Amino acid sequence: MKVNKVVVPRWFDRHLHLRTGKMLKTVLPCTLNQRATGAVIMGNIPYPNQTSTIAKALAYRKEITSLIPVDSDFNPRMTYYLTDDTSPEEVMRGYEEGVWCAAKLYMANQKGHGGTTGSQHGVKNLLGRYPVFAAMEREGIPLLGHFEAVEEDVDEFDREIVSLERDLIPLLKAFPELMVVFEHITDGRAADFVAQAPYQIRATVTAHHLMMNRNAMFWIGMNPANYCRPVPKREDHRLKVRKYVTGGNRRFGAGTDSAPHDEEAKSRCYGCAAGIFTAPAAVEMYTTVFDEDDALKHLGPFLSENFLCLYEMKVSNEMMTIERTCTFDFWVPQKVGTVQIFAGGRYFPWKLVD
Ligand code: DOR
Ligand code: ZN
Numbered sequence: 001m002k003v004n005k006v007v008v009p010r011w012f013d014r015h016l017h018l019r020t021g022k023m024l025k026t027v028l029p030c031t032l033n034q035r036a037t038g039a040v041i042m043g044n045i046p047y048p049n050q051t052s053t054i055a056k057a058l059a060y061r062k063e064i065t066s067l068i069p070v071d072s073d074f075n076p077r078m079t080y081y082l083t084d085d086t087s088p089e090e091v092m093r094g095y096e097e098g099v100w101c102a103a104k105l106y107m108a109n110q111k112g113h114g115g116t117t118g119s120q121h122g123v124k125n126l127l128g129r130y131p132v133f134a135a136m137e138r139e140g141i142p143l144l145g146h147f148e149a150v151e152e153d154v155d156e157f158d159r160e161i162v163s164l165e166r167d168l169i170p171l172l173k174a175f176p177e178l179m180v181v182f183e184h185i186t187d188g189r190a191a192d193f194v195a196q197a198p199y200q201i202r203a204t205v206t207a208h209h210l211m212m213n214r215n216a217m218f219w220i221g222m223n224p225a226n227y228c229r230p231v232p233k234r235e236d237h238r239l240k241v242r243k244y245v246t247g248g249n250r251r252f253g254a255g256t257d258s259a260p261h262d263e264e265a266k267s268r269c270y271g272c273a274a275g276i277f278t279a280p281a282a283v284e285m286y287t288t289v290f291d292e293d294d295a296l297k298h299l300g301p302f303l304s305e306n307f308l309c310l311y312e313m314k315v316s317n318e319m320m321t322i323e324r325t326c327t328f329d330f331w332v333p334q335k336v337g338t339v340q341i342f343a344g345g346r347y348f349p350w351k352l353v354d
Contacts, residue, residue: 004324006287006350008300010316012308013039013282014204015144015183015255017275018076020045020063026337027260028067030279031074034352035320038075040144040255040311042104044118052081052121054094061099077311079104079144082123088135095141101311102142102181103132107167109150115159116146116229116274117259126167133171137178142310144181147190148230157214160187160230172199179310184209184257186230188240194251195244202307204255205245207285208276208342213238224272225340228259246290248298253306256282262338278342281332285343287322287350321354 013031016039018024031039043051043060051057057078064076080091080103094100106114106122114120123129136143147168148159164187172180182194185203194203208228213235216226226232245252259275266273278285283303290299305315330351334344 002324003291003296006296006299006322007319008322009304010035010037010318010320011254011283011303012037012311012313012316013256013258014181014253014311015040015042015206015257016279017042017044017257017259018064019260020049020060023260023262023337023339024063025067026339027258027277027279028064030336031258032068032072034279034281034283037073037316037318038077038311038313040102041076041078043079043081044104044106044116046118047121050081050118050121051078051100052083052086053090054097054099057094057099075313077101077313081106081121082129082132083121084124084128086123086129086132088132091132091141092135092139095139102144103136105143105145107146107148107150107163109152113150113152115148115150117261119146119150126171130174133175133178137175140179142179142181144183146183146229156231157233160185160233161189164190164193172197172201181255181307181310183255184230185241185252186233186237188233188237191237191241191244191252195249202251202253202310204257205241205252206255206257206276207278207282207289208232209238210242210245210289211285211343224266224268225342226276227272227274228257228276229274242289242293245302246293246295246298248295248301250301250306252302253308254282254286254303258282260336260339263335263340264338266340276342277336277339280336280341281330281343281348283320283322283352284330284332284348284350288348291324291350320352322350323353324349325351
């Protein structure tokens with residue numbers, strides 16, 4: 001029987017970029033309108049403000065919370081931005097004081113180039129941070145990892161698998177109890193690993209990586225709107241990741257990696273910014289994916305339940321309702337402010353109504 005309505009607990013975005021200043025004011029309401037109970041906020045804001053000290057994380061949290069309406073219960077869960085200078089004491093102190101719920105690993109190469117926006121100040125020497133990971137394992141502090149090799153000679157489409165084998169597996173062997181989230185997973189081999197590994201490992205998955213493969217970046221000419229990190233992969237990888245997600249594997253959860261850039265930065269011929277903005281319609285996009293796979297029964301756990309305790313969040317007692325729209329009345333708007341929305345102008349057959 002065709003289901004026309006899905007009611008699930010209000011959801012939680014496990015990976016979100018909100019930026020600062022005017023951009024923050026523009027994009028925050030999008031996630032609030034999507035009825036999220038909160039989100040894991042990435043700290044890769046412009047240098048020197050990235051959330052790599054308690055003071056910086058508190059300042060950023062204050063900027064965000066000052067824009068949350070008083071009648072909203074939206075809970076921004078901050079993250080620590082790991083650097084080569086990170087000490088175990090700082091990570092532990094910020095966690096104990098409730099400043100952040102996890103530490104985010106961005107890697108940079110020896111030339112100081114990172115794998116994505118704002119990651120050039122990240123970790124160059126992973127082994128050098130092992131004392132930090134030991135403390136995190138001991139204290140139960142989750143590590144949220146952007147696992148992509150950043151060396152120039154690694155093929156763009158192999159960055160995730162190279163980092164899995166070279167960085168993550170040795171890390172997990174050294175710290176088998178460390179809680180790790182493999183962020184925005186795209187490679188089918190990495191998804192196999194997450195599904196089967198005898199470790200405390202989970203993965204977030206974006207809506208856009210579930211919906212498109214790498215052709216989308218080149219379709220009818222270069223299309224920077226579909227460029228993000230990690231770059232979308234071959235179709236067989238997308239289908240493998242999607243199989244775990246819509247098959248109801250509890251190690252996979254929704255994390256949009258919604259990453260707004262204004263039009264100017266996205267449409268540069270040289271040095272187009274990496275990032276895809278899905279915040280205004282993320283629930284509708286995920287729901288469409290589950291529906292296409294005849295898997296709506298697994299939507300609620302993926303959006304609203306799986307491994308929320310890692311972020312010290314509980315499954316919400318409040319429900320949200322998503323309805324099938326038979327009247328073609330949910331077209332994703334093209335833009336919010338100066339930011340293009342992923343799939344803008346496209347129709348989705350589901351709409352978050354309450
Ligand atoms: O495409 C991306 N954009 N991937 C990331 O990991 C970061 C993000 C951003 O901050 O723009
Ligand atoms: Zn991100």
